[in-house]
Amino acid sequence: MVASEISQGSLTGEAAASLSAEKIPLERPKNREHGDYASSIALALAKSEGKTPRVIAELIKTGLEAIDEISKVEIAGPGFINITLNKSSQGAVVARVLNEREKFGEVKTLAGVKINLEFISANPTGPLHLGHTRWAAVGDALASVLAAAGAQVTREFYINDRGNQMDLFGASIRAVALGIERPEDGYQGEYIKDLAKLILAQHPEYVNLPESESIAAFREAGYALQLQEQKDVLDNFGTHFDIWFSERSLHGGDALAKSLAKLKSQGHLFELEGATWLRTTDFGDDKDRVLVKSGGELTYFASDTAYYLDKRERGFDICIYMLGADHHGYVGRLKATAACAGDNPEYNIHVLIGQLVKIMEGGVELKLSKRAGTIITLEELVAKVGVDAARYTLIRYPVDTPMVLDIDLLKRRTNDNPVYYVQYAHARIAALLRNAKELGVDYGINYFNPELLTHERERELLGGLAQYPEIVRSSAELRQPHRVARFIEELATLYHGFYSDCRVLPMGEEKPSPIHSTRATLCEATRQTISNGLSLLGVSAPERM
């Protein structure tokens, strides 16, 4: 906004530069003494222009000073250009926030782009564990962030309801129901017993069926129950999917045949020793992949391929996959698959690899062992620390860094836990605005006078608010929702600082005056922005806590 005006202004003012506006580096300096914006453009241009950075900076400075909104331009250090805006321009963001309300922060950088965001995609053979939980939080937040950047986003869950694992699942439940030993490599968890009990209560006759029919019956009943549980748990967690996509549906329809035909037409299929292969090595994969085994069965890879092509068929421009670190081997073949189908893997596919989450409780790491029964489920984590704390904590770190969750810390209702720090700021503003109403302090755009905001804390807070749309934009572009979390923490800090130094409401017998109204309006804009950020993360913004 203001930033782009400035870069264009500097261009026309300086005329000679042969750069596009987007390329002009313009940032908010870490040090506020360096103004509202700073640019290192003169340093970058020095070589090609054959002038010293300071000479170029002087030229640009002249152009910038002609712009009304700019009150001061300084050249510092080796040639940085530091720009300070005038008061009303600094304050303009408040009017913008209050006009746009919950839409403040939305940008259009991804307008018109259809994105399929697939995450979690667990087998329906057990509860969702900690790894799934990270994705449940981050995936949902990322979807919101992408939507805020203008994209048309579909949240999709791929149900792996086909293959050996499903039969093992059925056999395991049946074994418990019959009171016999479970299969060697079957499912050992306690929840299998619960499923067996539930199914037996409704269908005692299942145990009398011939073995393979019996396994199938238990498998299907267990599948339905387990899937429903996953849906309920996610619903309770605040993560809602638009589409639950069954792998079976791929095989039921003509999707597989279509994908094979498509790949064949592109010329990357070949036969070897009775199997059908896809030559993914043409596009950087480390080995070719089998689609149809020599026995005629389709591989899991065939499903993945058909699934990807099905998504493209459904009109998605970009397919984002969120995978666990243990699946990073898929990236190469997934991108190669897209290339084999004639797509551009650098654009049409985006794979996020999530590192694993460790969990500490009572000072020791909980080892996630299914056998030892210490597997932490999404449900258990929420029961321990609550939805807001769980979601927020999982989101505030980039997914490619391994993280450690300290349960004891998350249980504390103190600002050891950043979610409370942010929520507290929101609740504090809400309380203050309730008081403002009682005291007869009017606030809103019509009562806002930016010329009155002269305190350093006020300027910093205004500067913080102005950054929000850019945070949303970069967060979407980089697929990093944690940036939103870090931003609202920063904003909360700015607010608390402002609050302690700048009295908002009248004291004692004091009459309400424009400064009270102006500051209260600034508070309201801050509250709105924090609320918008929390909303993207799927975390509540309490009025009281």
Add this chain to the structure above:
RNA sequence: GCCCCCGUAGCUCAGGGGAUAGAGCACUGCCCUCCGGAGGCAGGUGCACAGGUUCGAAUCCUGUCGGGGGCGCCA
């Protein structure tokens, strides 16, 4: 053997080439005459190592060391 991720403060982690590298926790000391002290202010320690690219590197490239994860006509 090959591939991926990570290495920043005592701990958990931010830092998409830029000026003096940050936050929370932990430790010390201040700030309650009035808006929510779940807050603010002050105090000190760090980019694993070595090269390279650049006017400029925690950031990009290469290598070494250290930690985690992965390799299948499995799902």
